[in-house]
Amino acid sequence: MTSVWAGGRSPYAVNSKKFGMWLFIISDALTFSALLMAYTYVRLSTPNWPTPFQFSPAIIFSTVMTFCLLSSSLTMVMGVHAMNHGNRKAAVGWILATMAGGAAFVVLHMSEWLKLINEEHVTPFGNPWGVPLFGGTFFALTGLHMTHVVIGLIYLGIMAFAVGRGKFKAEDVEVSGLYWHFVDLVWMFIFPLVYLMSAKV
Amino acid sequence: MSTHSEAIDHRDGATTKTFVTVWFALLFMTVIEVFLAYMQPPVLVFLTALVGLSVIKAALIIAYFMHLKFERLSLFLTLFPMLILCIVLMLLIFMPDSNRLMLMRPQ
Numbered sequence: 001m002t003s004v005w006a007g008g009r010s011p012y013a014v015n016s017k018k019f020g021m022w023l024f025i026i027s028d029a030l031t032f033s034a035l036l037m038a039y040t041y042v043r044l045s046t047p048n049w050p051t052p053f054q055f056s057p058a059i060i061f062s063t064v065m066t067f068c069l070l071s072s073s074l075t076m077v078m079g080v081h082a083m084n085h086g087n088r089k090a091a092v093g094w095i096l097a098t099m100a101g102g103a104a105f106v107v108l109h110m111s112e113w114l115k116l117i118n119e120e121h122v123t124p125f126g127n128p129w130g131v132p133l134f135g136g137t138f139f140a141l142t143g144l145h146m147t148h149v150v151i152g153l154i155y156l157g158i159m160a161f162a163v164g165r166g167k168f169k170a171e172d173v174e175v176s177g178l179y180w181h182f183v184d185l186v187w188m189f190i191f192p193l194v195y196l197m198s199a200k201v
Numbered sequence: 202m203s204t205h206s207e208a209i210d211h212r213d214g215a216t217t218k219t220f221v222t223v224w225f226a227l228l229f230m231t232v233i234e235v236f237l238a239y240m241q242p243p244v245l246v247f248l249t250a251l252v253g254l255s256v257i258k259a260a261l262i263i264a265y266f267m268h269l270k271f272e273r274l275s276l277f278l279t280l281f282p283m284l285i286l287c288i289v290l291m292l293l294i295f296m297p298d299s300n301r302l303m304l305m306r307p308q
Contacts, residue, residue, distance in 0.1 A: 004275075011273075011275050012272075012273055012275055012276045012279070013272070013273045013276075014272060014273075014276060019276075022276070022280055023280075026280050026281075026283070026284050029284055030284065030287055030288075033287070033288050033291060034291065037291050037292070037295055040296070040299070041295050041296070041298075041299040042299075044296070044299035044300055044302075044303060045299040045300075045302035045303045046303075047303070047306065055238065055239055059235065059238060059239075063231065063235050066231055067228070067231075070224065070227050070228060070231070071224070073224070073262065073266050074220060074221070074224040074266075076266070077220045077265075077266045078217065078220065081217060081220070174268070177266075177267075178267055178268075181262055181263075181266045181267045182267070184262060184266075185258075185259050185262045185263070185267075188227075188255050188258045188259055188262070189255050189259070191231075191234075192234050192251040192252075192254070192255055193251065193252075193255075196234055196235065196237070196238040196251060197247070197248065197251065199238040199239075199241075201238075201239055201241055
């Protein structure tokens with residue numbers, strides 16, 4: 001009896017695009033792990049770490065952002081589901097809904113950043129509490145995440161346009177979905193560790 | 202035709218109801234996290250609860266939304282043990298050191 005690994009068969013039973021995206025996700029997960037680790041490291045080793053996030057409005061605000069991202073994951077999975085059943089029109093609708101959730105997240109996040117920069121004078125290089133590493137690690141971590149969301153929006157925009165024109169297969173939409181869910185997944189760690197752990201009631 | 206639809210069903214793995222249930226579970230856990238932040242429990246309890254809930258949320262997203270529950274075990278075994286090992290190594294190397302830095306600070 002020949003093994004599945006002996007050649008001539010596909011041991012993972014996934015197409016190469018999907019496997020490639022999984023490998024990218026794992027390497028990107030390590031990047032985010034390292035950044036979260038760096039944030040935690042400087043936080044642990046710094047006395048008087050600032051807690052600039054008032055429960056109301058900052059934490060409530062970031063909870064709404066979390067809701068947007070979580071809901072966009074649901075619409076994305078519905079899009080993949082629709083595409084798997086050959087319903088391109090519904091898939092485009094769901095992808096556009098996903099983009100709306102992602103765009104809402106970016107707009108809310110940017111307004112939160114601007115509030116921190118303009119009203120509380122927190123920049124990547126300094127802040128009123130004398131702990132510059134707070135701004136450095138906070139903006140690096142949330143900035144990289146927001147970059148991923150923006151890239152995701154462009155990616156999904158291209159997918160929606162092409163799927164609507166009859167291009168791409170169900171597996172291509174699934175691969176874009178993998179990326180989007182990963183962006184959501186990373187936020188599931190940033191939100192508690194960066195925001196909730198620095199909440200001030 | 203029937204074989205075609207069978208292939209589709211196999212690839213899909215889960216139903217719409219499953220996705221909505223997972224979404225509700227994720228929202229529910231987020232609400233618990235925010236409630237904990239409001240209650241301000243002791244730091245160690247808070248951190249443990251937050252990390253625990255986040256890992257469960259991540260697992261749900263990976264299993265159902267990212268479809269890994271319905272993929273071959275070989276794919277999971279290729280990707281995740283290495284990732285977890287690397288994260289554990291980073292934790293073991295850096296976290297005691299950051300604590301040491303804190304204790305070495307002049308009072």
